[in-house]
Amino acid sequence: MxxxxxxxxxxxxxxxxxxxxxxxxLSRRMLHAVDDVDLEIRQREVVxxxxxxxxxxxxxxxxxxxxxxxxxxxILFHGEPVDRxxxxxxxxxxxxxxxxVFQDPxxxxxxxxxxxxxxxxxxxxxxxxxxxxxxQHEAERLFTIVGxxxxxxxxxxxxxxxxxxxxxxxxxxxxxxxxxxxxxxxxPVSMLDVSIRAGILNLMTELRDREGVSxxxxxxxxxxxxxxxxxxxxxxxxxxxxxxxxxAVVAHPRHPYAQLLMASVPDPRxxxxxxxxxxxxxxxxxxxxxxxxxxxxxxxVAIEICSRVTPRLRxxxxxxxxxxxxxxxxx
Amino acid sequence: xAEPLLEVRDLSVAYRTDAGDVVAxxxxxxxxxxxxxxxxxxESGCGKSTLLYAITQLLSPPAEIAGGEVRFGGRNLVxxxxxxxxxxxxxxxxxxxxxxxxxxxxxxxxxxQFGDAMRAHGPAGDExxxxxxxxxxxxxxxxxxxxxxYPHQLSGGMRQRAMIAMALLFDPDLVVMDEPTSAxxxxxxxxxxxxxxxxxxxxxxxxxxxxxDMSLVxxxxxxxxxxxxxxxxxIAPTRVCxxxxxxxxxxxxxxxFPSIHGPRLPLVGIPGSPPDLLTPPSGCRFHPRCAQVMxxxxxxxxxxxTVGDTEVRCLLYAPNQGxxxxxxxxxxxxxxxxxxxxx
Numbered sequence: 001m002x003x004x005x006x007x008x009x010x011x012x013x014x015x016x017x018x019x020x021x022x023x024x025x026l027s028r029r030m031l032h033a034v035d036d037v038d039l040e041i042r043q044r045e046v047v048x049x050x051x052x053x054x055x056x057x058x059x060x061x062x063x064x065x066x067x068x069x070x071x072x073x074x075i076l077f078h079g080e081p082v083d084r085x086x087x088x089x090x091x092x093x094x095x096x097x098x099x100x101v102f103q104d105p106x107x108x109x110x111x112x113x114x115x116x117x118x119x120x121x122x123x124x125x126x127x128x129x130x131x132x133x134x135x136q137h138e139a140e141r142l143f144t145i146v147g148x149x150x151x152x153x154x155x156x157x158x159x160x161x162x163x164x165x166x167x168x169x170x171x172x173x174x175x176x177x178x179x180x181x182x183x184x185x186x187x188p189v190s191m192l193d194v195s196i197r198a199g200i201l202n203l204m205t206e207l208r209d210r211e212g213v214s215x216x217x218x219x220x221x222x223x224x225x226x227x228x229x230x231x232x233x234x235x236x237x238x239x240x241x242x243x244x245x246x247x248a249v250v251a252h253p254r255h256p257y258a259q260l261l262m263a264s265v266p267d268p269r270x271x272x273x274x275x276x277x278x279x280x281x282x283x284x285x286x287x288x289x290x291x292x293x294x295x296x297x298x299x300x301v302a303i304e305i306c307s308r309v310t311p312r313l314r315x316x317x318x319x320x321x322x323x324x325x326x327x328x329x330x331x
Numbered sequence: 332x333a334e335p336l337l338e339v340r341d342l343s344v345a346y347r348t349d350a351g352d353v354v355a356x357x358x359x360x361x362x363x364x365x366x367x368x369x370x371x372x373x374e375s376g377c378g379k380s381t382l383l384y385a386i387t388q389l390l391s392p393p394a395e396i397a398g399g400e401v402r403f404g405g406r407n408l409v410x411x412x413x414x415x416x417x418x419x420x421x422x423x424x425x426x427x428x429x430x431x432x433x434x435x436x437x438x439x440x441x442x443x444q445f446g447d448a449m450r451a452h453g454p455a456g457d458e459x460x461x462x463x464x465x466x467x468x469x470x471x472x473x474x475x476x477x478x479x480x481y482p483h484q485l486s487g488g489m490r491q492r493a494m495i496a497m498a499l500l501f502d503p504d505l506v507v508m509d510e511p512t513s514a515x516x517x518x519x520x521x522x523x524x525x526x527x528x529x530x531x532x533x534x535x536x537x538x539x540x541x542x543x544d545m546s547l548v549x550x551x552x553x554x555x556x557x558x559x560x561x562x563x564x565x566i567a568p569t570r571v572c573x574x575x576x577x578x579x580x581x582x583x584x585x586x587x588f589p590s591i592h593g594p595r596l597p598l599v600g601i602p603g604s605p606p607d608l609l610t611p612p613s614g615c616r617f618h619p620r621c622a623q624v625m626x627x628x629x630x631x632x633x634x635x636x637t638v639g640d641t642e643v644r645c646l647l648y649a650p651n652q653g654x655x656x657x658x659x660x661x662x663x664x665x666x667x668x669x670x671x672x673x674x
Contacts, residue, residue: 052516052517052518052519053516163604164604165604166604193374193375193543193604193605194374194543194544194545194584194587194588195374195583195584195587195600195601195604195605196600196601196604197587197588197600198587198588198589198598198599198600199600199602201589201598202597202598202600220516220517222517222591223588223589223590223591224589226589226591226595227589227595227598247595250591260518261517261518262591263521264517264518264520264521264522265517265521265591266517266520266521266524266544266546266547266549266550267546267549267590267591267592268545268546268549268550268573268585269573269590269592269593270590270592271550272521272525272550283486
């Protein structure tokens with residue numbers, strides 16, 4: 001992150017917004033899944049996007065994967081606006097550069113094909129210059145990178161022959177096939193058992209360190225986020241409410257929601273912290289929301305301005321910002 | 332010691348399949364005292380949910396109890412008939428299922444469902460149902476106006492609370508919970524756990540809590556039962572289990588998840604994956620994944636061994652078990668195994 005900070009970010013979003021219309025064609029009700037998200041992912045950086053279900057974190061991933069079109073705002077990849085990529089070749093190029101790993105390794109692999117199918121298909125699509133022999137070698141190399149050895153034998157297996165952890169490794173091998181510079185990993189460990197989760201988390205840091213891949217790691221598990229990520233971005237009700245270096249966000253969260261989140265994480269090694277407030281309360285209003293902070297209904301420190309003016313992200317410490325009227329900067 | 336509330340003795344459950352019997356629960360024994368909070372932890376496929384269904388007599392074919400007994404309030408639940416069980420359910424023990432959205436009937440209001448449960452145990456007038464529904468909803472912190480709400484009108488956390496309220500309709504001695512918080516986000520999880528603990532302390536019921544997330548119960552349960560491949564791997568007071576896990580599986584499990592406190596330590600996890608119970612490994616079921624495996628582990632099936640406050644199924648603590656007489660006692664270890672405790 002130290003060297004990367006000076007370079008242009010790999011991917012940046014400006015005011016990224018996605019609304020969904022609810023109900024029929026004539027309905028005016030709008031669900032604000034993602035509102036005004038400015039996100040930055042640098043080279044060789046793992047950014048964790050955390051938040052509760054419905055906070056908009058998966059929608060961000062789908063916007064970045066171009067599965068949804070933004071309602072407003074734009075995505076810049078290597079400084080280039082992504083919405084200008086109109087041709088099929090340009091679009092394919094982007095998908096090769098920005099690959100995705102899915103949550104459920106039990107349903108993301110086709111059970112009718114050997115696990116080599118997905119990897120070789122991606123290789124044929126994104127790297128057509130490879131001969132069949134080279135393709136086989138490359139597939140074996142990828143399987144070795146993700147720890148599926150012996151690679152040649154594992155490639156011939158069917159998904160049902162592999163455990164959940166191994167299947168998720170296949171998912172990473174498929175993502176790596178197009179030589180991406182960014183992997184979008186949407187809850188890649190949440191379906192896995194604790195004993196194999198550690199292996200996948202370690203694989204993610206290895207891919208960053210050895211292969212130089214950046215990652216957007218979407219998770220609701222703060223401890224995994226801290227373990228893997230260089231920076232943590234916290235979402236609440238479609239807004240980014242806090243963003244900063246992992247250690248700073250975990251140790252000194254600034255936004256009251258982030259504080260509540262950190263205090264709620266169960267940890268056998270530390271007695272549970274007292275919850276300051278906001279533990280119960282209504283979920284954020286994301287359908288036709290009004291101006292103001294979306295956490296205001298649950299916030300223990302809310303003041304009058306909070307329900308009138310939506311707080312903007314402000315830098316409160318080195319590289320550490322929060323969107324809160326009350327939070328104070330380091331002196 | 333007073334008579335235990337629940338006593339499970341050598342309970343085994345087999346799934347009868349065409350390929351052979353899958354013994355998902357293998358001779359599990361434990362006791363629970365009145366008012367105790369016991370957590371059963373383990374990974375998917377370890378048999379923890381099957382154990383819970385066997386205890387509550389909710390198994391359906393192809394699963395059946397292959398042996399053992401479940402003594403609750405002095406009676407063996409395994410031999411009771413349907414009518415006797417019906418009278419015991421809700422009153423003696425109740426269950427909170429994993430997914431409240433699926434466990435509650437979407438077409439009935441909360442109160443109507445509470446009324447169903449109450450009328451299954453004798454006549455109850457509308458007024459009585461209303462009063463009791465309001466009382467239990469208040470207990471779990473739901474505004475009593477919600478007795479008229481339908482499940483879809485409640486948030487995920489409220490639905491789980493409503494399920495817990497329903498489980499408390501008759502002041503049962505035992506409430507069995509199957510991952511009641513797994514569908515909730517961490518903030519809601521945390522406040523629900525706190526509430527379950529408060530209710531348990533106030534009303535005095537015992538809790539049998541099944542979860543895959545041991546950090547969740549770490550501060551709430553009195554004892555921890557770690558299951559692996561259908562067997563009890565370790566059972567100990569929760570604090571003892573976390574501070575000095577004895578079974579190599581428990582050690583791997585507790586060292587396998589990251590923390591948000593303290594230094595960022597590398598995680599090791601456990602190599603391999605849980606065994607297929609159709610053909611469980613010989614000897615100790617954990618030996619193919621164990622970092623401390625010894626020569627006789629693949630041959631000898633260890634019994635539960637008492638070490639201090641812990642019972643553990645591991646040959647490291649039974650130097651003589653299954654060994655030829657006079658063999659060197661090289662594997663003997665102190666009661667506190669060398670485990671790095673992060674502070």
